Amino acid sequence: MVRRRGRIEFENDRGEIVHYARHENGGGLVSPKADVPHDVVVVPGAYVEAGARIGGGSRLKAGGWVDENAQLGRDVVVAENVHVGPDARIGDLVRLGRGVRIGAGAVVGANARLEDDVQVAPGATVRPGQLVRSSVVTAA
Numbered sequence: 001m002v003r004r005r006g007r008i009e010f011e012n013d014r015g016e017i018v019h020y021a022r023h024e025n026g027g028g029l030v031s032p033k034a035d036v037p038h039d040v041v042v043v044p045g046a047y048v049e050a051g052a053r054i055g056g057g058s059r060l061k062a063g064g065w066v067d068e069n070a071q072l073g074r075d076v077v078v079a080e081n082v083h084v085g086p087d088a089r090i091g092d093l094v095r096l097g098r099g100v101r102i103g104a105g106a107v108v109g110a111n112a113r114l115e116d117d118v119q120v121a122p123g124a125t126v127r128p129g130q131l132v133r134s135s136v137v138t139a140a
Contacts, residue, residue, distance in 0.1 A: 007032075020047070028060060046078075055092065070102075073110065091128060106137075 008020045008029060020029035028042030033050035036042065040054050045062035048054065052066045055074035063081035066072060070084045073092035082100045084090060090102070091110030099117040102108065106120045109128030114120070118132050124139040126132055 018050070023048075026060075028064075034066075049086075067104075079116075085122065 009017050012018050018031065020031055023030045023036060023042040025038060026041045026043045028044055028046035030036050030042055030048040031050040034048045035053040036048055037054070037056045039056050041059040042048060043060065043062055046060040046064040048066045049068045051069035054066065054072045055076065057075040058072050060066065060078045061080045064078040065082070066084045067086040069086055070088045072084065072090045073094065075092060076090055076094045078084065078096050079098045079100070081098055082096045084102045085104040085106065087105045088102045089107045091108060091112065093111045094108050095113045097114055097116035097118065100114050101119045103120055103122030103124060105123045106125070108114070108120065108126040109130065111129045112126045112132065114126065114132045117135060118137065119135060120126060120137045121139050124137050126137055
């Protein structure tokens with residue numbers, strides 16, 4: 001990790017240097033190429049990657065990771081140690097419990113609630129308003 005004038009740099013698993021800045025509302029790390037409004041809370045230990053878009057009023061807790069080009073709607077709660085995979089789409093008012101894993105390109109409809117440790121397979125869909133208690137949601 002290297003710190004340079006308000007920026008933090010890491011080398012990712014592909015050997016690329018990625019840049020982050022501390023988010024003003026919480027201090028978590030946000031790519032300068034992400035769209036994260038001022039009213040979103042990103043706590044220390046949470047990351048938002050390049051191309052990600054997060055709707056107003058959302059909260060990312062420690063260990064929350066919003067991957068490249070993922071989109072979160074308004075007022076989404078991302079609990080501890082959650083990974084939202086690349087290109088995933090999360091609707092408004094969704095609650096993601098601790099340890100949830102959302103696969104690449106998966107879709108979680110508005111008002112859905114995923115309890116702790118749920119895994120959503122790449123490309124799978126969770127219906128709007130659905131409560132998911134099972135450990136794995138697979139693509140149809």
